[in-house]
Amino acid sequence: MVTPLYGGGWPPQLFADGVRYVLPHYQRNYSWDVDRVSQFLQKLLVAVKTGYEELLAAVPAGGAIPKETLRDWPATQDAENFGFMVLFQDPTEDGLYGVVDGQQRMITLSFILAALRECFLASDAPGDAECAGEMHGVIEQRAQVSRGLDAVPRVTVRGADAPLFRALSLTPGAMQAAVAAVEDGRAAAVASKSQARMVAAQGAVLRALQGEPRGVLRLLASYLHECQCETIVCTEQRTAHKLFGTLNFVGSLQLEPLDRFRSAVIIADEQRLIEQHAVRRKASALEVGSRGALAAVASIQSALEPTWDALEGRHGRKTLSDAILNYIQSRRGLHLVKNVRIDDVHPDLPLLYEEEAGWLLDMAGGGAETFLDDSFTTLLAHYRTITSAGDGTPPPAAGTRQGRTAALLASLRDCYQLPWAPVAAAYLRPRLDHEGVALPGLVPAVDAFLAALDRYVFFLLLTQSKTVGWERLDVVLRDVHAGADPLLTMRLGGGDLRQLREALADPRLGAKQKGVPGSVLRRAEAALRASRAHHGVAAAAPGGAPVNAAAARPGGGHGWTVEHVLPVTVKDGSAWARAVADPAAVRQCLGNLTLLDVGTNSRASNRSFGHKKAEYERREGDRMAALTAEVVSEATWDERVIHRRRDRLIDLLLEPFFDASS
Structure with a gap:
């Protein structure tokens, strides 16, 4: 049974008498780092400090803000909403809730309340001792003999973290010493990443609040009572878990x-x-x-x-x-x-x-x-x-069996827009040893499958929508599970290859969805290098220096970006406008695209072709892509050159497809 409760505090009020929270043991660790904790705290402090400055401006110079004003101010504000939480009720004990979603926020709130308590304990100002007692009463249930309530924490963390949580947050006057002992190495090292994060979070919150004026701290203590959240409370644990799994996948992806x-x-x-x-x-x-x-x-x-x-x-x-x-x-x-x-x-x-x-x-x-x-x-x-x-x-040496497998996987990784990896996993898992290396007798079959999958994914990426691509890869996956031959499903006919050629010849190729132009160019780069190596021609940078093969950056081309040789924006009267009659018709064409280092791309910008070539040579050197080396070898750059280069690159890209279909 699920009970939805929205807004206006907790069901019942957060940290009210008789209400406690336990973290199920399958919960993940405390995982917020210092940056996340600081962001959470600063969202609260920004509102409070703004209000404090406004209240301070309303009193005479040197005067103090009345206590009643500090107390009543939070009720006049749009209080912070802590977000959505999922709980379940423990059927064995009234007032005990299991936390399915909300652990990080609840523990971090405990850190903030405990740090406020420490700041008030360190102050000798009138009323601060009482404030410290109030803050401690929020995070630890006071014993109430008449109601049969023991003195227990409001939030029971995982058993392994409980002693540290008590030392950091539940022991008045001990927080600074506990944090310092761990940070200075005088205490035993924390036993897990969860505990290390807890120490770092509590220390960061304490230091942040110690730097704030007393009035801001008093205002924050009042403001926290007005903050809200939204919850769903289930009557049993399993429903809460399943419900949160569904909400999580649709919504904010908190897990x-x-x-x-x-x-x-x-x-x-x-x-x-x-x-x-x-x-x-x-x-x-x-x-x-x-x-x-x-x-x-x-x-x-x-x-x-x-x-x-x-x-x-x-x-x-x-x-x-x-x-x-x-x-x-x-x-x-x-x-x-x-x-x-x-x-x-x-x-x-x-x-x-x-x-x-x-x-x-x-x-x-x-x-x-x-x-x-x-x-x-x-x-x-x-x-x-x-x-x-x-x-x-280092990757396996090129030309070896492992090297060929690695090269095929590198080519597939460039088509990251489609989820091909599960298909490869389903096929390869029974054909790999415990170290992830293809079993010797199965390497030819593995390579044949990867080569077919590589061609098929590239075809889908260029010719189909993402939805259709997922559906067609799903068919391949079903073939693998059924023991059918997936190569038959991935076989491409003459009509498919014509469709792929048309997609590569599209004058708007460079403006396709994010990442696609780069994937095409990196594949073209690999094809150009392979063609040169096959014909015994070394890719050379200007001046005769060989292009560094290691700079090819296969499998993602980290550091490479797509460069438009003819700029996307051509000014009237410029050298580009005189060289190219209709820039709009060719600027996104495959023949006008190449690969550059990110820094070189930004420096080359919209300069003339001669200046661009000089910048390519100066900045890229022997790291230059073979595609760019061919651009630099051209004396001019116009529609004729762009179309000729486009056709040559398309032929290179389609060569493996025609080889497979022959």
Whole structure:
């Protein structure tokens, strides 16, 4: 059951007596860095400091703002909205809410309230001691014997972080010493990234507030009571998790795919343990109390986190997140793309994540710890092979089998606008070893598949909309899963090749969707170099110096940008206007485009052809692209040269397609 509650404070009021919050053990770590915490605090301080200056300007010089005015001011303002939060009610204890979405904001608010308390404790101004007591009462429930309430924190963080959270925020007068001890190295090192972020966040908030006038602090303390949020409260935990998974994918993407998947892995394992326990007792899983479920999750979390933290430290959150999303897409289809409404593609995405988590854990033959130690590291090695999200090691030598595979994957990476990686993952995973290297006897089949996929993705990128491209790649993915020959689906006929030629000859090619012109040019660059090497001709920069092959920057062309030789803007009466009769007809044509270093592009700008060539030579040197070296070799630049160059580049780009169809 879901109860929607919108605006006007919490249900009941945030941090009210008898209301406490617990973080489920499958929640991700505290993840806000100092910049994010500072932004959160500054949004509050900007409003408060503006109000304080206005109130101060209204009193006589040297006078003080009346306490009643400070107290009443927040009610006259449009208070800050902390955003949307998802909770569930603990059925075993009144007033206890589980936090599905809102952990980062709630803990950061606790840091702010605790820092305000410390600032008031350090002041001997009248009333500040009472203010300190009020702030502490907001973040820790006072004992109330008559109501049976113990003195407990309003927010119960994960067990591993609880001692640090108490030292930083819940012990009056101890915050500065706790922060300094960690920062100065006098205390034991923090045990996880989560704890390091907590120390950094609390220290940053304290230092920021210590620099503010006492009146601003008093005003902030009052202002926080007026701030609002919007919530959905579910009567049980599982509904809250599934609901948030849906809201998350449609809305603000507060959790990355990694975090949703991580939650699903633990929940799936938790459910399995609950059911096994219930079978042993010959009872329904529902008879296992929520405390037993939390205990099961806690045991999994304690085993999971060190392994996961180590993976995140080695590979980074983005790589892990993308690997998870790539894996699920490769098993379930390309319709699970980012920034697409879930209702349009898959109404049961949260259930899908749980199913995948259960399958992976079963495949691992053990729990989440086994999965992360073994199965996931192999999965990650495969993902890194496919996307070359490597660790900086040199690529395999050109001409070797591994080198050819790497070159094909590099060419595919240039078509990043279409989600080809799940198709490659589905095909390659059973053909790669644990290190992500193609098995020796399967290398020819792997290369044939990658070459066909490379041609097919490039064709889709140039000739189809994104939606059609996803749909047609989805068909290839289904072929792979069904054991059908995907090469038949990706075979291109004469009509397809005519359509591709027309797309490359489009006079508006340079103005296509972002990234497409660069992808075409980098492919043309690779084709031109391969053609020269095949015919024994070295690509040469002006003056006879060979073009540096290492500067080709394959697989994304980092540092390269698209240059229009004939400028996009041609002034009347300029040398360009005299050389080209109709600039608008050819300026976005493939023949007028080349690749330059970013800095060279900005310097060349709209200068004449002679000045541009000189700038290319001076700035690019032996790093010059072969495409640009050919431009520099031209004596003039007009429609005839542009069209001739366009036709030659199209022939080079289409050569692999005709070879494959012959």
